[in-house]
Amino acid sequence: MTFFWSSWITLFSFGCWLFILGVLLFVLKYKPDVEEDGTTGHEYDGIREYDKPLPKWWLVIFFGSIVWGVAYWVFFPAMFPAHWEGIATVEVDGETVPWTSKNELFSELESNNKIFTDNFEQSILVKADAAGATATLGTLNDLQATMRRSETPPADLQTQIDGKIAELAPYIEKLSENPNALKVGSRLFLQNCSVCHGSNAKGATGYPNLTDNDWLYGGEAQNILTTLHNGRVGGMPAWRDQIGEDGVRAASEYVLSLSSNNGSKSNGKLDQTLVAQGSAIFQQNCALCHDKDGKGMISAGAPNLTDTIWLYGGERETVRNTLRYGRAGVMPQWETKLGNERIMLLAAYIYSLSDKPAKATQALPVTATAPKAAAPAAATVN
Ligand code: HEC
């Protein structure tokens, strides 16, 4: 609350108290002349006025509310909250903290979350034969709580957290075969992820399709967990200043030639001179992230440029714009928003969506009958 509003409320409340106290004192002192028949002699429309004490019940409520007001003020940060926190407290994150509406909300969210986690452990993990995850989750929660609390966390804390997250991966595979886990996972997906990835998880321009087997950051359970916990930011640099508009055109032409999409009518015939120039530019500037053969690298989040799957589009002008201005798709982090248990359910759901049959053909040689399945699968090997 701003200083102005807390002053306003404080002064207004004190003003009311003083006014009421004044009225009370005035009434107590006031002694009207009483006549022999016990009345004050005033008479209004046949109703005569006595001088009798106030009813007990009324006085009890009157003084009761004054006591209530004072007690409230002592307990809660009602006036000048910056100076008086009140003596009421709530439990947040295992610590006793002063009552504020925010802390109360956190405390309630925590106890609701506890119900969810207990349920998760008993009715999902146990039934999916993944009860072993409980201990890891416990340690992970503790490590994350330490991380949140410490201003300068120890250097190896994040490594320990990452280690624990990696340990959860095998359980994701188990959960991905449990119908109950998938049901909750799909509901969580609709609530949190469908705005960007679509309700069928098939994505849109700039938002990857999560149902295919083409991954920017890898489709193994551990990759998906890391993506969800930490979020991701795509890092495709802008090239116009470095390689010039001519360079952009040449490199784009080469990218189009890499893609098996290159025969598509919308891009017309490729300019082979540009392709040859672009190839040199590519090896010099792009192979670092997209790999020499253009098949991408999950460590850089750089997409495979040789398939027909485009994140931003495979039209000539779109590819040129990608090169001119760069791209930086943002996948938010979910660790603090959803917690480890919900992330596990989501990861299991995503893992179950991805195109497993294509994954099985990974080891097979590329044949004319299954080029689509084999080409994207190669991206996960890199
Ligand atoms: C604000 C939009 C947005 C929301 C909400 C969002 N994502 Fe994403 N997500 C993205 C973008 C953008 C990328 C690609 C990042 C990049 O370009 O590097 C991405 C990437 C991913 C990837 C990696 C895909 C790959 O190919 O490696 C996964 C998995 C994923 N999201 C899952 C989820 C899940 C699960 C949720 C819900 C908890 C979610 N996303 C919510 C925007 C979003």
Ligand code: HEC
């Ligand atoms: C520092 C690493 C890096 C370098 C160097 C780099 N890229 Fe990228 N590139 C990326 C990343 C990461 C993405 C994905 C961006 C995102 O997810 O938002 C990307 C995306 C692209 C896309 C979009 C693909 C699609 O599916 O829409 C094209 C095309 C592309 N890069 C071409 C190039 C070319 C050509 C060069 C060299 C001139 C180059 N890149 C250099 C990292 C890099």
